Amino acid sequence: MAWLWLIIIVAVLVLYIVLKFNQLVSYKHRINNAWSQIDVQLKRRYDLIPNLINTVKGYVKHEKTTLKELTDARTKIMGGSSMAEKAKASNQISAALKTIFAVAENYPNLKANENFKMLQEELAGTESKIAYARQFYNDNVLSLNQALESFPTNMIGSVFSFKPREYFKASGEESKPVKVEF
Amino acid sequence: MAIYEEISSNIRKSYLLLFFFFVIIVLLGYALGTLYGNPSFGLTLAFIISFFYTLFSYFAGDSVILRMNGAQEASKQHFPHLVNTVEGLAIAGGLPTPKIYVIDDTAINAFATGRDPKHASITVTTGCLQRLKRDELEGVLGHEMSHIKNYDVRYMMLVVMLVGITLLLSDIFLRSMWYGAGRRDSRGNAGALFIVIGLVLAILSPIVVRLVQLAISRRREFLADASGALLTRYPSGLANALKKIRDDKEPLVEAADRSSAHLYIENPLAKVRERRVNLWSTHPDINERINRLEKM
Numbered sequence A: 001m002a003w004l005w006l007i008i009i010v011a012v013l014v015l016y017i018v019l020k021f022n023q024l025v026s027y028k029h030r031i032n033n034a035w036s037q038i039d040v041q042l043k044r045r046y047d048l049i050p051n052l053i054n055t056v057k058g059y060v061k062h063e064k065t066t067l068k069e070l071t072d073a074r075t076k077i078m079g080g081s082s083m084a085e086k087a088k089a090s091n092q093i094s095a096a097l098k099t100i101f102a103v104a105e106n107y108p109n110l111k112a113n114e115n116f117k118m119l120q121e122e123l124a125g126t127e128s129k130i131a132y133a134r135q136f137y138n139d140n141v142l143s144l145n146q147a148l149e150s151f152p153t154n155m156i157g158s159v160f161s162f163k164p165r166e167y168f169k170a171s172g173e174e175s176k177p178v179k180v181e182f
Numbered sequence B: 001m002a003i004y005e006e007i008s009s010n011i012r013k014s015y016l017l018l019f020f021f022f023v024i025i026v027l028l029g030y031a032l033g034t035l036y037g038n039p040s041f042g043l044t045l046a047f048i049i050s051f052f053y054t055l056f057s058y059f060a061g062d063s064v065i066l067r068m069n070g071a072q073e074a075s076k077q078h079f080p081h082l083v084n085t086v087e088g089l090a091i092a093g094g095l096p097t098p099k100i101y102v103i104d105d106t107a108i109n110a111f112a113t114g115r116d117p118k119h120a121s122i123t124v125t126t127g128c129l130q131r132l133k134r135d136e137l138e139g140v141l142g143h144e145m146s147h148i149k150n151y152d153v154r155y156m157m158l159v160v161m162l163v164g165i166t167l168l169l170s171d172i173f174l175r176s177m178w179y180g181a182g183r184r185d186s187r188g189n190a191g192a193l194f195i196v197i198g199l200v201l202a203i204l205s206p207i208v209v210r211l212v213q214l215a216i217s218r219r220r221e222f223l224a225d226a227s228g229a230l231l232t233r234y235p236s237g238l239a240n241a242l243k244k245i246r247d248d249k250e251p252l253v254e255a256a257d258r259s260s261a262h263l264y265i266e267n268p269l270a271k272v273r274e275r276r277v278n279l280w281s282t283h284p285d286i287n288e289r290i291n292r293l294e295k296m
Helices: A002-057 A064-079 A083-104 A108-112 A114-149 A153-159 B002-035 B039-068 B080-093 B126-131 B134-149 B152-187 B190-215 B218-232 B235-246 B255-259 B269-277 B286-295
Strands: B099-103 B110-116 B119-125
Touching: A002 A064, A002 A083, A002 A114, A002 A153, A064 A083, A083 A114, A108 A114, A114 A153, A114 B080, B002 B039, B002 B152, B002 B190, B002 B218, B039 B110, B039 B119, B039 B152, B080 B099, B080 B134, B080 B218, B099 B126, B110 B134, B110 B152, B119 B126, B119 B134, B126 B134, B134 B152, B134 B218, B134 B235, B218 B235, B218 B286, B235 B286
Parallel strands: B099 B119
Antiparallel strands: B110 B119
8 A cells, every 4th residue: 555655646746846847947938938029129129229310310419418328328238248238228228218209309390200200109119018028027037036936846946957037127217118208 | 816717717608608509599499490390400400500600709709890890900000109009018918919900989999809819809999099198098908908818808709799699589589479470370380489489588588698797797807907007017097098988078989889880779689799899888887997996
């Protein structure tokens, strides 16, 4: 009788480990997927910025520094390799874009420009997609990290060398999608 | 975990609905067959009809509903803001981007339909786009996205399709009873006909009522509000949109009225259909919803 119980216990244990292992794997995949979503949107914004600068340049002669900040932040994000660097550069771009759109309020001609309107909508959309992708990413990182810290998943995690992941941090008030009213 | 419970409950209810529909149609077929002296023919016919109509409802119900409401597919070119917002929310929910439709109507309204998140669509009125601010629209779309995520859309779609046709059929029976009563009298069948119709209605009405009750679930709407707010992380957006709808002086002339007016005028199905398709009319008290959102 004893060996039967032993088999049952081992079977249940193995089943449990398999389930937890699969759960960790699915977290990992979701995180990678979420990260690629962020990346797609960051890239999209990266590609839109030169168009914006070209459109804005002709209208806002006195705002050279604002434009320069945006260009600098844009260059930085490609240089950044770690998550934290990318997040920081991304936040800088968001801030610079916000400033530009605020400045644009003072230039009626610019605001009436069709191309600018289109870019503003596209960038606002991309901004909120970045925010949403980041939110989805961070939610999943939270799930994974929580699982890796709690018992007994932490043992399964360390045996199969799952690593906790880094959050994609937003700086302070930008944790919400940027709302561009028009 | 409430969402996972809601998903499995919706899937269970959907199968239950399909099952009931099947049983009702087969019973109807049997009753009619008996009446005309050929029960097995009636039974076979009913089996075939209900089988194909069930399949049709499941796979094409959303297109029927969209067409019924005069919804047009929204292109990114013409509705960049709407498309961007929906795409963003889909990313936030980790769902595929649903198809996006627009109804040309000044009322503020929206609905989602489809059989699962991979085959789903969101429809908004042009009134939504013109009269809601960006974060308000986001709130409304977040609510609809939650209906998709929670599989509410599948159940609601099946209710429209199956309960709709069942009521329509029972309506036809009632009418044929009025017309046929005189003629059948001479053939001596009136008694049997009345019994059959009485039976059918007796079976049908409580089930239909129960299904509609199930569909109008306060919990479902509160949950969609809450999980929508979880998506946008901004409950005030939806709360403000609801306030706008509440204070709307223009009556909620549902877009559905116009596109399917011919259905509404004479049959009882109109009311159910109208109520099922439109987001706001069947919902729990709007002030209660606003309160809950503001407390989040």
